[in-house]
Amino acid sequence: MKNLFDENKAEGLDDLAMRVYTSRLLGSDQDLVLHGGGNTSVKIDDLLYVKGSGWDLGSIEKEGFSPTRMEALLALLEYKRLSDSEMVRYQKEALVDQSAPNPSIEAILHALIPYKFVDHTHADAVVTISNTVEGKALIEALYGEEYLIVPYVMPGFVLAKVIDEMTRGVDWESLEGMILHHHGVFTFDHDARRSYDKMIDTVAKAEAYLDAHASLSMEAVAKEASCDLDALGKLLSEAKGYEVALRLNRSPLAHYFASQEDMTLYHKGVLTPEHIIRTKRFPALFDQNYAKELESYIENYEAYFFRHATDEVMLNPAPNWAVIKGVGTLSIGKNEKETKIIEDITSHTMKAILQGEKLGGYQSISEADSFAMEYWELEQMKLKGK
Numbered sequence: 001m002k003n004l005f006d007e008n009k010a011e012g013l014d015d016l017a018m019r020v021y022t023s024r025l026l027g028s029d030q031d032l033v034l035h036g037g038g039n040t041s042v043k044i045d046d047l048l049y050v051k052g053s054g055w056d057l058g059s060i061e062k063e064g065f066s067p068t069r070m071e072a073l074l075a076l077l078e079y080k081r082l083s084d085s086e087m088v089r090y091q092k093e094a095l096v097d098q099s100a101p102n103p104s105i106e107a108i109l110h111a112l113i114p115y116k117f118v119d120h121t122h123a124d125a126v127v128t129i130s131n132t133v134e135g136k137a138l139i140e141a142l143y144g145e146e147y148l149i150v151p152y153v154m155p156g157f158v159l160a161k162v163i164d165e166m167t168r169g170v171d172w173e174s175l176e177g178m179i180l181h182h183h184g185v186f187t188f189d190h191d192a193r194r195s196y197d198k199m200i201d202t203v204a205k206a207e208a209y210l211d212a213h214a215s216l217s218m219e220a221v222a223k224e225a226s227c228d229l230d231a232l233g234k235l236l237s238e239a240k241g242y243e244v245a246l247r248l249n250r251s252p253l254a255h256y257f258a259s260q261e262d263m264t265l266y267h268k269g270v271l272t273p274e275h276i277i278r279t280k281r282f283p284a285l286f287d288q289n290y291a292k293e294l295e296s297y298i299e300n301y302e303a304y305f306f307r308h309a310t311d312e313v314m315l316n317p318a319p320n321w322a323v324i325k326g327v328g329t330l331s332i333g334k335n336e337k338e339t340k341i342i343e344d345i346t347s348h349t350m351k352a353i354l355q356g357e358k359l360g361g362y363q364s365i366s367e368a369d370s371f372a373m374e375y376w377e378l379e380q381m382k383l384k385g386k
């Protein structure tokens, strides 16, 4: 993990410009955040400027930060429970400029961290280690002394409440940051550069661990098989109810992943929870009989839905990505842009799964937690562009 901070570029920047600068540094590294993931903030006087929804850290501008009254955000912690849509409404009311974007769903958490600059990423390396059978012990050994380690809960209000409770009586000065199991990392400081440095150092530590214990060599695998993309496109379009865009990934990683003997690898789940909105929990597996394999994927998806649903409406049960045995992976979307996003996300997921296996077994969030995320009202809103 390279520290990209450039003293010359940072010179003379005001607080908000500095916030833009280091946010973009974080956002430029796909091993830290991917497609809208992560969020950052800066406190100026009694306002929290927090990443607005719909903005990407890599390309964020000053107007991408929502100026929100700190006091109003902190007052929300008084609630025992708050539905996510209520939280979004109250957060919007706390904006000093109603034309600003909706504050991030982590705004309350950013507000309660008593430092000027707060950085949050979904760093692959840290989450990969957490997403293993021994993840709790491994993270404890790596970070236990200087970090607050937070068990997995849903992002949003619940996470803010849990961290509020966990940090009562904790000396924040003793913390280098927070590790959120199965989710990501928070660092903070009164100085933008130091908060950024802490993030890079935190992630570098996990990367060094992975290099030492889970380095991947794409050993020679069986030579490439072939596939019939036209036939797949037809079947998938029928199942989705629209003309799908397909994107085949035959990178060494995708080919290696698709050539593994152990089929359970393909059912290991997501890297970081919000990916599930794009990718669903698992890929489909296509090998011999595409129609039958698609049917079985859909049946499994429906069974998963009915195991957990209360009053949710089922999303389209057809897959958003697939492993084509011996070939590579296939991203399935409405258009090229969507398939590219899915390909980026699943590339990071495949690497994490293969590395997690080397650490004793990859283990993502539970099926119930996955469902809660996939059918989260706020995520549904995000998909609809609200």
Ligand SMILES: [Zn+2]
Pocket: 038, 039, 120, 121, 122, 155, 183, 184
């Ligand atoms: Zn997050």
